[in-house]
Structure formats: structure tokens, C-alpha cells
Amino acid sequence: MSSTSKALLTGAIALALGSPVLAYDFGRPATPGETALWDIDVRPDGKGLPPGSGTVAHGQQVFADNCAACHGDNGVGGIKDRLVGGQGTLASDAPVKTVGSFWPYATTLFDYIHRAMPYQAPGSLSNDDTYAVAAYILHLNGILPADGRLDRDSLSEIKMPNRDGFVPEPEFDPAKLFRTK
Amino acid sequence: MTNQSDIPVEERGNPGQSGLSRRNFIAASTGLAGSIVAGRAAADSLADVPPREVGADLGGHSERSKYVKISRIPEAGPGKRNVDPSDAINSKTPLDKLFGSITPSDLHYERSHSGVPDLDPVKHRLLVHGMVRKPLVFNVDDLKAMPSVSRVVFIECTGNGWENWKKADENLTVQNTHGLVSTNEWTGVPLKLLIELVGKDRGSNWMLAEGGDAAGVARSIPLTDEILNEAFVAYGQNGEPLRPAHGFPIRLIMPGFEGNLNIKWLRRLKFGDRPWMTRWETARYTQLEANGKAIQFQLRMETNSVITSPSGTMMIKPGYQRITGLAWSGHGKIAKVEISTDDAKSWKEAQLNLPVLPKAQTRFQMDWIWDGKPTKIVSRSTDDKGNVQPDRKSFIAATGTNALFHYNALQTWSVDEIGRVRNVLD
Numbered sequence: 001m002s003s004t005s006k007a008l009l010t011g012a013i014a015l016a017l018g019s020p021v022l023a024y025d026f027g028r029p030a031t032p033g034e035t036a037l038w039d040i041d042v043r044p045d046g047k048g049l050p051p052g053s054g055t056v057a058h059g060q061q062v063f064a065d066n067c068a069a070c071h072g073d074n075g076v077g078g079i080k081d082r083l084v085g086g087q088g089t090l091a092s093d094a095p096v097k098t099v100g101s102f103w104p105y106a107t108t109l110f111d112y113i114h115r116a117m118p119y120q121a122p123g124s125l126s127n128d129d130t131y132a133v134a135a136y137i138l139h140l141n142g143i144l145p146a147d148g149r150l151d152r153d154s155l156s157e158i159k160m161p162n163r164d165g166f167v168p169e170p171e172f173d174p175a176k177l178f179r180t181k
Numbered sequence: 182m183t184n185q186s187d188i189p190v191e192e193r194g195n196p197g198q199s200g201l202s203r204r205n206f207i208a209a210s211t212g213l214a215g216s217i218v219a220g221r222a223a224a225d226s227l228a229d230v231p232p233r234e235v236g237a238d239l240g241g242h243s244e245r246s247k248y249v250k251i252s253r254i255p256e257a258g259p260g261k262r263n264v265d266p267s268d269a270i271n272s273k274t275p276l277d278k279l280f281g282s283i284t285p286s287d288l289h290y291e292r293s294h295s296g297v298p299d300l301d302p303v304k305h306r307l308l309v310h311g312m313v314r315k316p317l318v319f320n321v322d323d324l325k326a327m328p329s330v331s332r333v334v335f336i337e338c339t340g341n342g343w344e345n346w347k348k349a350d351e352n353l354t355v356q357n358t359h360g361l362v363s364t365n366e367w368t369g370v371p372l373k374l375l376i377e378l379v380g381k382d383r384g385s386n387w388m389l390a391e392g393g394d395a396a397g398v399a400r401s402i403p404l405t406d407e408i409l410n411e412a413f414v415a416y417g418q419n420g421e422p423l424r425p426a427h428g429f430p431i432r433l434i435m436p437g438f439e440g441n442l443n444i445k446w447l448r449r450l451k452f453g454d455r456p457w458m459t460r461w462e463t464a465r466y467t468q469l470e471a472n473g474k475a476i477q478f479q480l481r482m483e484t485n486s487v488i489t490s491p492s493g494t495m496m497i498k499p500g501y502q503r504i505t506g507l508a509w510s511g512h513g514k515i516a517k518v519e520i521s522t523d524d525a526k527s528w529k530e531a532q533l534n535l536p537v538l539p540k541a542q543t544r545f546q547m548d549w550i551w552d553g554k555p556t557k558i559v560s561r562s563t564d565d566k567g568n569v570q571p572d573r574k575s576f577i578a579a580t581g582t583n584a585l586f587h588y589n590a591l592q593t594w595s596v597d598e599i600g601r602v603r604n605v606l607d
Binding site: 009014022024027028029030034038039040041042043044048052072090091093095097099102103104105107108112115116121165166167169171172174177178 | 201293294300307308310311315316317318319320326327377386387389391395396397399403405433448449451455456457458459460463464467469471472473474475476477478479481498538582583
């Protein structure tokens with residue numbers, strides 16, 4: 001940023017922070033009960049995963065009832081994103097990026113289904129059904145056996161096939177950022 | 182600061198640059214059959230101009246002239262055009278039909294992941310929590326009552342330019358190739374102020390920003406000094422409340438960073454000590470290289486530029502042509518834009534319309550006399566950090582053709598012997 005724009009901007013923020021605003025209450029305290037309603041994010045270490053569990057077998061039913069219409073019977077050939085296959089294609093001229101071939105963390109699958117799917121009614125699946133349907137998608141990708149079951153502990157322990165397929169941009173590498181401060 | 186863009190171009194002092202003087206301009210346009218002159222009807226007479234008449238009643242708000250046909254185009258991804266609106270994933274700005282550098286609010290490009298929610302501002306809330314001393318809930322009026330910043334910045338979808346990774350469709354306009362970038366003035370509360378109010382833990386260097394759309398789009402944001410100083414939660418867009426497509430009632434503004442980080446319909450900011458690895462920073466918005474590895478956290482938008490006129494599918498005639506376009510960089514200000522009218526063999530510096538703002542689009546222009554022979558025209562931007570927009574061959578050599586996002590290679594337009602302008606790779 002140029003020095004003039006920096007001066008302008010820090011000027012504006014200094015004004016904000018130097019003003020009496022901080023001595024006043026803006027907003028209101030969040031109560032733990034209401035925060036829990038919205039606090040849905042899940043991290044790779046499993047933090048944020050809710051209690052509950054689900055099997056591949058049950059997930060097959062959940063998928064048929066809630067997902068197959070858009071994603072195809074086995075997560076392939078639907079009208080929306082393909083969820084299965086593509087392993088070994090990432091370095092080809094026609095890479096197929098799916099949960100199985102591309103996604104680095106199984107926790108992201110739970111987080112995404114829980115927050116965003118099914119597309120027309122996100123949040124409508126119970127935690128058990130979400131574990132189950134995630135287990136089924138992982139099974140379709142060869143990551144869980146047919147008698148597999150997922151819960152908070154087992155989900156964060158899964159090593160996805162493309163776990164090591166990502167290289168951070170040096171400027172924002174989480175392993176290096178903020179370490180020198 | 183004098184605003185040079187207020188002065189007619191042919192009268193501007195332009196020392197050391199390539200613009201024509203007024204005398205040369207007239208000589209050029211009268212001496213040759215320039216398209217501007219030739220474009221007029223031969224038997225033009227003032228007698229044909231309709232008489233003055235009393236107009237329509239004054240209204241509560243003004244509409245565009247019925248003679249102006251201008252709109253965004255909804256599309257679905259590289260090569261997926263003319264789609265049913267229910268299948269569209271983005272809507273592109275008509276860069277070829279706009280002037281200056283500010284995009285009208287209703288023509289700002291849009292990328293939405295689960296439609297445009299209809300949010301009642303009275304019921305909307307922003308939860309700020311996580312590694313903080315005092316988690317708070319804000320309503321929209323709370324935010325509007327606080328000290329504010331206003332800033333003119335570009336927002337660009339990381340998919341902008343994605344039509345040209347593998348091949349060039351010669352029927353594309355600049356709206357198709359580059360319409361996923363726009364510049365507006367945004368107004369809101371500095372992120373830093375919200376951070377002070379909740380008392381962020383010093384050990385927290387990452388923030389999750391989450392939208393109130395059905396998809397709950399969420400991204401992890403590193404709290405670098407630059408981001409802490411520049412990010413803000415906006416409720417104003419070009420002087421009015423945000424448009425629903427752009428995040429009404431509130432959104433995050435992250436000057437210079439991926440469009441997807443500027444979370445719309447913002448409803449939650451959570452502080453933590455590491456990234457969350459959401460779907461949008463793993464499965465999406467990561468760039469697959471030729472070797473099959475993907476670049477992650479490439480959060481900044483690069484130095485870029487495109488000639489908006491003459492551009493894809495336009496027709497030009499021999500003679501005077503004003504070349505104009507837009508340049509922008511997530512690193513800072515545009516320092517210069519060079520234009521080649523001979524297929525990247527030689528370059529001339531274009532004139533930049535003032536003001537040139539950091540992380541905002543800058544309008545550039547240059548006079549050109551087209552000799553009627555087939556050629557290629559291309560622009561190249563350099564920002565004030567010294568970053569130069571790459572030519573396509575070296576760009577592809579470095580990234581491969583599978584990255585999908587962060588395409589900022591030079592855009593070449595070819596001109597054939599009858600003056601047809603077309604999208605080509607290089």
C-alpha cells in the first residue's frame with residue numbers, strides 16, 4: 001500500500017479507536033446457549049464435532065432419500081457435483097476433483113454437509129444422519145469399509161487420500177505465519 | 182488532487198506519454214476515415230433532431246434510459262453460458278459498456294453459492310466470538326452507530342478469467358472473459374474496532390467469517406497487520422445500503438483479497454488459532470498445478486488488466502481508435518499500464534485516469550491509429566510493488582492449465598482484416 005493511502009486508512013482507524021467509542025457498550029453479550037445454536041464449525045483436529053454416530057449402511061439410506069436426486073445414485077452421474085471417484089486424475093489434463101480424489105480432510109465433509117446440504121434444506125439432517133451420510137460418501141470412495149461407522153473420534157482420525165496434496169502459498173502459509181512475532 | 186478524468190482526453194497535458202495532441206487528434210480523425218467520424222450518418226442535419234418537449238413526471242427514483250441496453254449475464258462456469266438462471270453460479274459485469282472505474286451497484290458482478298437470501302435487517306445479527314474476552318452480538322443499527330470507514334475497492338472472483346485456461350472461444354466478449362471484477366465504494370465498521378470491543382485473545386491469529394446464506398459460506402482469514410488495518414464490515418455500497426446480491430444487510434470487505442473472502446450476509450466472526458479448512462479453502466479456491474498438487478491460501482488477487490474497447494466481438498474501422506480498459510492489483514496501486522498494438526512486439530505507456538486508488542480499478546486509455554492490417558492488441562499492468570502482469574506463455578508454464586482460479590495472464594484481442602475483434606490466447 002502506498003504511504004498516502006496507509007496514512008489515510010490508519011487515520012480513519014485511529015479516529016475510531018481513539019474515540020470514546022470503546023468506553024461505550026455496542027452490541028450485547030452473547031449467551032452460551034444461543035452461541036451453541038450457531039457454533040457449527042468443525043476443525044481438522046475434530047474440535048467442533050458434535051456427539052453422535054452413523055454407519056455406512058444407514059448412510060446409504062440417508063443418501064438415497066436426501067442426496068441422490070442431485071448427486072446421482074452412487075455419487076456419480078447426478079445433475080450437480082460428482083462426489084465419488086477421480087483418484088489418480090489430478091495431474092492429468094482432465095482432473096476430476098471429488099471428496100475422494102481431492103478433499104484433504106474428512107472433517108470438512110462433515111462440516112460442509114452439516115452446514116450446507118441438502119442444498120434446499122441445509123441443517124435438516126440430524127447429527128447421526130450427517131455422520132452416516134458422510135460415512136457412506138467415504139465408503140463410496142474406498143475410504144471406509146462397508147461395515148464402517150463414524151463418530152467424533154473416528155472421523156478426525158481418517159487420513160484422506162489427498163491429505164498431502166496441498167502446498168500453501170508462502171505469504172499465507174499457516175505453519176509459518178505469525179511464528180516470527 | 183486534480184481529476185484528470187474530468188478533462189476531455191484530447192485536451193489533457195500528457196507529457197512523455199503516447200497520447201495525441203489536440204492538433205494531431207483532429208488531423209488524424211479528419212485525415213483518415215476514423216471509425217468515430219465514419220460512424221456518423223452522411224446526411225446528418227440538426228433539422229432531424231426531435232424538438233424539445235416536456236418530459237415525464239418526477240419520480241421517487243430514477244431508471245436508466247430506455248435507450249440504454251445494459252445488463253449482467255448469468256453464467257455457470259467455463260464454457261457454460263446461456264444457462265437457465267436457476268443453474269447460474271455467477272453474473273458478470275458488462276465491462277465493455279461501462280465508463281470510468283466505479284461499477285453501478287446493480288451491475289456489480291455477483292457470485293452466490295445458494296441464491297440471494299432475503300434478509301430482514303431488523304432480525305439480522307452478527308455474532309463475534311471464539312478466543313475473545315467478551316463475545317458480543319451486534320444488530321445492524323449497532324454497527325451503523327459506530328465510527329465508520331469508506332473505501333473504493335475492487336472485488337474480484339478468483340474465477341475471473343477462467344474461460345481462457347485451456348482454449349480461447351473467439352465469440353467471447355470482455356464481459357464473458359473478465360466480468361467477474363467490479364469496483365464500488367463501501368462503507369462500514371473497521372474490523373479492528375470490533376476486535377477491540379470483544380477483546381480478542383492475543384493467541385488468536387485466524388478468524389472464521391461465515392455468511393447467513395443457506396450454504397453458510399465460511400472462510401478462514403489470517404489476521405495479518407494489513408488485514409487488521411484494512412478489513413471492515415460494510416453496510417453501505419455506493420452511498421446506499423448494500424444490495425441483497427452483495428450481502429444485505431452486512432458483508433465483510435477484504436481489500437485486495439479473493440472475492441470469496443468478502444463474506445456476504447455476514448452473520449458470524451469467530452476467532453481461533455489456526456485455519457478451519459472449510460470446503461471453500463480446500464475443495465474450492467485452491468489451484469491445481471500441473472503436477473497434481475494444489476496451491477492453498479493464495480488469498481491475494483494479482484496484478485491484472487484488460488482492454489475493454491476495442492474488445493471481443495466488436496468491429497472497428499481503419500483510422501483513429503481510442504483504446505481503453507481497466508487495471509487493478511490486490512497488492513496496491515496501479516503504477517503503469519502498457520499497451521501493444523503489434524502483437525506484444527512493442528509497448529507504449531497508456532494514460533491513467535485519476536484518481537489512481539490502491540486496490541481499486543484504474544481506467545486507462547491510449548490513442549491508436551489502426552492501419553487496417555490484421556494485428557493483435559494487448560495491455561500489461563504493473564503495480565506500485567513492482568508486480569508485472571505475466572504473459573500467457575510464461576504464466577501457463579508456471580501454473581499449468583488446471584488451476585481454474587487466479588488467472589491473470591495478459592488478455593490478447595486479435596483484429597482481422599475486416600476489423601473484427603476476437604478473443605485469442607496470445
